[in-house]
Amino acid sequence: MESSLHIEVTTSSAPVAEERVAEILAAPGFGLHFTDHMFVAEWTPAQGWHDARITPYAPLSIDPATAVLHYAQEIFEGMKAYRHEDGSVWTFRPEENAARMVRSARRLALPVLPVEDFVASVDALVRVDERWVPEAGGEKSLYLRPFMFASEVFLGVRPSQHVTYMVIASPAGAYFAKGVKPVSIWLSEHYTRAGRGGMGAAKTGGNYASSLVAQQEAIEEGCDQVVFLDSAEGRYVEELGGMNLYFVQDDGTILTPETSGTILEGITRSSIIELCGKLGHVVEERPVTIDEWREGVASGRIGEVFACGTAAVVTPVGTLKWSGGEVGDGETTGPVTRQVRSALLDIQYGRAEDTFGWMHRVD
Ligand SMILES: Cc1ncc(COP(=O)(O)O)c(C=O)c1O
Numbered sequence: 001m002e003s004s005l006h007i008e009v010t011t012s013s014a015p016v017a018e019e020r021v022a023e024i025l026a027a028p029g030f031g032l033h034f035t036d037h038m039f040v041a042e043w044t045p046a047q048g049w050h051d052a053r054i055t056p057y058a059p060l061s062i063d064p065a066t067a068v069l070h071y072a073q074e075i076f077e078g079m080k081a082y083r084h085e086d087g088s089v090w091t092f093r094p095e096e097n098a099a100r101m102v103r104s105a106r107r108l109a110l111p112v113l114p115v116e117d118f119v120a121s122v123d124a125l126v127r128v129d130e131r132w133v134p135e136a137g138g139e140k141s142l143y144l145r146p147f148m149f150a151s152e153v154f155l156g157v158r159p160s161q162h163v164t165y166m167v168i169a170s171p172a173g174a175y176f177a178k179g180v181k182p183v184s185i186w187l188s189e190h191y192t193r194a195g196r197g198g199m200g201a202a203k204t205g206g207n208y209a210s211s212l213v214a215q216q217e218a219i220e221e222g223c224d225q226v227v228f229l230d231s232a233e234g235r236y237v238e239e240l241g242g243m244n245l246y247f248v249q250d251d252g253t254i255l256t257p258e259t260s261g262t263i264l265e266g267i268t269r270s271s272i273i274e275l276c277g278k279l280g281h282v283v284e285e286r287p288v289t290i291d292e293w294r295e296g297v298a299s300g301r302i303g304e305v306f307a308c309g310t311a312a313v314v315t316p317v318g319t320l321k322w323s324g325g326e327v328g329d330g331e332t333t334g335p336v337t338r339q340v341r342s343a344l345l346d347i348q349y350g351r352a353e354d355t356f357g358w359m360h361r362v363d
Pocket residue numbers: 078239240241242243244264265266267268269308309310311
């Protein structure tokens with residue numbers, strides 16, 4: 001369906017100089033630099049979504065009593081635009097991000113932004129800031145951050161009657177600038193990320209706020225990332241702070257923890273399930289216990305562990321560490337991890353045929 005949003009475009013009269021953009025795109029890092037424009041739309045119960053516009057990128061002026069600052073009624077998405085060899089620009093399954101934002105909105109009592117309006121908003125921003133999409137040939141991209149927040153000026157716990165939706169964009173470097181390197185994972189035994197009936201499946205700031213102290217603990221323990229267990233029994237593997245998990249078993253089957261409301265339904269995760277099917281692997285979605293992981297790696301029953309998400313695509317997990325022990329050799333990237341990583345990147349960067357119809361042409 002076509003978007004019915006009317007988007008007013010005001011281009012910047014002071015865009016970043018071409019040489020500076022080139023300098024930024026040569027080494028963009030992650031989340032550090034932002035493009036010349038941003039997308040904004042407002043919602044009220046009476047008017048629905050309105051005042052959709054692209055304006056020069058600028059700070060917001062926020063009243064101190066703006067609801068989101070107090071009650072965290074906020075959701076977001078994360079996705080990328082990729083440049084192909086022929087210069088064209090594409091996004092990966094944007095309607096899946098849109099659909100997840102609809103689910104997050106329902107959980108956070110925010111208004112639903114129709115899928116076609118979400119896609120139109122992202123397309124519009126990428127088109128106006130096209131020169132910020134890094135060149136093809138590496139693993140750089142333009143990271144896109146759609147988000148929605150309670151913008152009513154009101155102190156009180158109830159759904160906001162004024163909501164703002166925005167999209168901003170930030171060039172991103174290759175996650176592994178010096179080649180793929182396995183990460184180490186710290187097992188969080190004090191903190192959990194989400195409980196039954198909670199917000200675990202929603203992409204909302206609160207989940208990330210609650211994960212920070214566990215991530216800090218991981219760093220103190222010399223690890224790169226943290227893994228969370230279920231909050232009810234502390235037995236089942238859920239996900240990392242910002243990635244889903246996969247286990248490759250010695251009989252060739254690939255395991256991933258099932259999503260049952262407490263795990264973010266990663267778009268990379270679900271794409272890998274389909275991709276693995278095509279590559280001839282059997283994928284099982286079911287509860288995976290932490291003992292199965294520990295004992296599996298120790299005995300060789302689990303030969304590879306990898307994490308996945310938009311930012312890093314597929315990341316090998318080298319070591320799992322917990323209070324009193326660790327497993328994994330810390331160094332090897334297994335063949336299945338490598339195969340899945342390249343298969344996905346080849347589709348995203350247009351180097352392989354997109355037999356799934358996942359890519360969406362923007363420009
Ligand atoms: C908590 C969490 N889990 C999983 C993912 C992976 O999701 P996706 O593949 O859609 O990027 C993310 C990344 O956005 C995340 O923040």
